[in-house]
Amino acid sequence: MTKPVDLGYRMSLIDLYDLRMPQRTGTYVLHEENVAVIETGPSPSVPHLLAGLKALQIDPTDIRYIIVTHIHLDHAGGVGLLLEHCPNATVVVHPKGKRHLADPSRLIAGAKAVYGAQFDALFDPIVPVPEERLIVKEDGETLVLSAERTLTFYDTPGHANHHFSIYDSYSGGVFTGDTIGVFYPQLQEAGLAFCLPSTSPNQFDPEAMERSAERLEKLNPTRIYFGHFGALDQPGEAFRQLRFWLPKFVAAGNEAIARHPEAPVAEQAKAAAQRLRHDIIAFLNEHGVPSSSPAYAAIELDLQVCAMGIIDYWKKKQQ
Template sequence: MAGYAGITAGYLILGDRPCLVETGTSTSAPVVRDALTSLGVGPDDLASVVVTHIHLDHAGGVGDIAGYYPSAEIVVHEKGARHLADPSRLMASARMVWGDQLDSLFGSLAPTDAARIRTLGDTGSVDLGGGRVLAGHYSPGHAKHHVGLLDSATGDLYVGDAAGVYLPETGDLRPATPPPDFDLETALRSVALFGDLRPQRLLFSHYGPVADVAATLERSAEELRVWVDLTKQAHAAGMDLDHAVAMVRDKTRERYAALAFEDAETAERFELLSGAPSNVAGIMHWLDLAKPESI
């Protein structure tokens, strides 16, 4: 993504019905295809492609991957399905946010034939064959079209962005609270739900597997509260977005080893994945919408 390696993950579940979880961006689609080929998955072998949500760093490659693998069904939460079939509104919204950066960051989401899209509701499952399923668990807060996915055979839980952004080099975990859907209580309930599912590992889309489930989810909830508390202070003080971002960035800097890492690229990737401007903007938007007594 954006010319960086190791910034977002797709996961291949091998079995009777091979399944790809997350496609990454459109610009990453050829990389994903070549990786699947190297693992012995041909054009007619992939049974399903599942995305945790439709943000372009997770699902931007869906249309391309669907073209490479014509036998695969495309699985997404029901609130995101129409945007995969007709991405025009999603792409226009993304263009407003990212401007000219959109092309280099994400590329363009190609449409997927609506007949190939299958939706998940608050629950639902994907057949992996041999009695094995990928169970969907609705987990909004980060986005209203977000699902976590639990593998019945391994206990692996694909957490998308609902548990935040994980950086394997440093072990940092940072929230992902972009506009327009962020809601603190909903986000915390999603994290609690993940704990109740008792997974063996958390598989972050950004990125990689983490085995220390309880401590990681506790940290995820803590990070959400820290960023919200600081942004509330800025909001109450009447700061505009730029000043709020500067304040929150300064007060959270020491929480993350990546920002003091000797490798500048690591810090750049971390900021691209979970940038203070996006996080603070999402929280500010929520604060503007929330009733005073609820915050």
């Protein structure tokens, strides 16, 4: 495993090796009187999370809060399994996500529809969270971790309706989950801070995503803490790139449907992904990113799922 990264501000980042890939999904550990972790990743990542806590000399029994920005399985699928190791922890979730953590049957069915035969390897097991160990945070509510650190929760739909983002008073940063996209830290070696929207099915809403981004930008954050992956000290760049790429993502879906109106949804998504792949590769080539960069594999995985969400968005618009 990779040693947890010290991000300063009494915060560490544990690489969860989601999909067996480094720098894919991470857990943030807040070292406070009330120890908190933000995001768990899927269940196959929980051993990496526990190993990271051990490296940080944190006993799981010391964790007081397990916070998930939203309930998609790559962010929260492991919460029930992790909770079995954290007897003193409470899970903090968006109001619209609570019932799905208590009864994950619909989450499981939705993920199986997207990932098919890969589901077990990617996400199994999905362990229900006892209702008495779940608390919700409404828009604007706070959680005090210490005298110096208070977390404030903001309802930020766009990627999902059950999504909040979290402002950290101590660092001045915001944990954005997937609301303003995915950050590819592999490209920093090429001198590029690169982000793409996360438009996975089935609640993607570009207008809501833009409104959520605007709301977070008004907080004037010093950092963005992405669910995928890591901290970006140039928050303005993240917002700028979202506004640059989001219209291109939406247009790619519209174009794919217009060109292939009678094609199955899977074929339309494939066409949308192909269009985006062309644009992204051209952009990266212009910025001198070598074709050998590991970022390409991560981007390719994201495009497959993002394209499905874009087509789903347009299909709903046509109804």
